[in-house]
Amino acid sequence: MNEKTALLxxxxxxxxxxxxxxxxxxxxxxxxxxxxxxxxxxxVIVPGGDPRETESRLYVQLESDLPFDLLVYTQEEWDRLLQxxxxxxxxxxxxxxxxxxxx
Numbered sequence: 098m099n100e101k102t103a104l105l106x107x108x109x110x111x112x113x114x115x116x117x118x119x120x121x122x123x124x125x126x127x128x129x130x131x132x133x134x135x136x137x138x139x140x141v142i143v144p145g146g147d148p149r150e151t152e153s154r155l156y157v158q159l160e161s162d163l164p165f166d167l168l169v170y171t172q173e174e175w176d177r178l179l180q181x182x183x184x185x186x187x188x189x190x191x192x193x194x195x196x197x198x199x200x
Contacts, residue, residue: 104163122193136164
């Protein structure tokens with residue numbers, strides 16, 4: 098396992114610990130010319146609550162050497178947006194990489 102994979106795994110584990118998400122997708126990542134991942138954009142789907150509050154809390158409480166951006170949706174928002182063919186949520190589900198799924 099390379100260092101950046103370990104950093105992404107640690108970031109995922111921190112998100113799971115802090116907000117118990119339903120799913121986490123990687124929907125964009127930046128890489129160096131050598132192929133090393135240098136930054137990621139993650140979509141986090143949480144069971145409920147205020148997604149803006151959850152997003153703010155994650156930014157404050159997560160420590161990572163891998164730069165990241167987050168989008169947070171509730172499961173209800175996510176399900177509703179998936180019904181729209183051209184929604185960004187649907188694009189993420191279809192083109193992103195599933196990083197985590199709760200049992």
